[in-house]
Amino acid sequence: MTIDNECVGCIINQSVKVADAIGADKTLKNRLRTTVESMSKDFSFSKTPPEIAADVYEKMSELQIKKICMMRSKNSLRKKLCPLFRF
Numbered sequence: 001m002t003i004d005n006e007c008v009g010c011i012i013n014q015s016v017k018v019a020d021a022i023g024a025d026k027t028l029k030n031r032l033r034t035t036v037e038s039m040s041k042d043f044s045f046s047k048t049p050p051e052i053a054a055d056v057y058e059k060m061s062e063l064q065i066k067k068i069c070m071m072r073s074k075n076s077l078r079k080k081l082c083p084l085f086r087f
Helices: 005-021 026-040 049-070 076-084
Strands: none
Touching: 005 026, 005 049, 026 049
């Protein structure tokens, strides 16, 4: 089964639910949603929903990690994650 227009709306809605589940602040939650909405314009309708979701969740995790790396606190999670990513 490949995605259709209903799937696109559902995937965007899932991004909001993920933001809530990870306790994202209002700024990050908005950024996650708008990023997924922007990505949705280029979704391939030849892919399955799980394939699209994998791409979306990967991008969402990058945004969350970037936020952690931009934090000024020097916690151990930031020290472990930030060297792995170049922004």
